[in-house]
């Protein structure tokens with residue numbers, strides 16, 4: 001089968017589409033014929049260095065994906081051969097303290113596809129049956145694949161961590177990225193108001209068309225001042241951000257008293273000034289979040305189907321053009337997910 005692998009660390013020269021052996025399904029696993037996957041920032045991280053993540057080269061890239069069940073255990077009751085499915089990207093150990101209390105996403109031995117083990121940028125994958133979920137019927141394979149990392153991350157940030165309410169307002173930094181767009185879609189679907197920021201005016205306009213209430217151009221406007229002006233001096237209830245140092249101060253100043261900031265990334269730096277006095281006097285909450293667990297993924301899929309949410313796809317490439325897809329992701333020009341067609 002064809003698979004996109006990292007053969008070393010560096011630029012696109014270490015990414016090769018190779019002929020690899022089709023995985024043999026073990027008992028308790030599902031063999032999935034993959035139709036699509038999407039790119040995530042971590043794919044660039046693994047290509048560039050993979051530092052701190054135990055892995056063996058060559059390793060197939062990719063975390064999320066969607067396809068069709070090819071083989072499954074005879075006694076399986078939930079999945080059937082030929083069924084369209086979407087893949088949960090982490091394999092937890094099931095035995096550690098966190099797994100035992102039902103928080104597999106905190107597993108100390110978590111193995112992510114495309115990070116610690118072969119991933120989804122391949123024509124076939126075999127994963128534990130609990131990682132395989134029926135795909136929402138309304139979505140294409142690329143759209144379904146997009147849910148596996150970014151929408152799941154946004155789901156946990158909004159609903160599990162921030163516990164956002166329909167009457168609240170959320171500020172989403174850096175609209176155009178996968179998690180930010182997912183947060184906009186999910187928060188809007190449940191009824192919350194959403195304010196977004198970007199340095200690109202065209203991205204703000206597209207976000208307004210998706211239901212954002214206000215778009216703030218962070219290259220020409222003071223974000224915190226614009227938020228306070230729009231909210232009558234009150235501020236927002238929730239901030240969703242994955243930019244880090246560059247927006248931290250604006251994020252803190254945009255929060256209402258008792259507001260919650262949820263962070264899942266720090267692409268611009270991870271050591272911003274803490275602003276502790278503001279945190280305790282205004283009783284702010286700072287919440288960290290990464291991905292989501294199996295139950296959250298199941299809830300997300302049901303929510304997506306009920307509210308007819310369609311992930312935004314920026315562009316699609318065949319597997320053979322993986323370099324162009326990675327370059328597009330690295331450019332930061334995209335609005336939505338970059339898809340890979342695998343068949």
Ligand SMILES: [Zn+2]
Nearest residue numbers: 093096099107
């Ligand atoms: Zn565990």
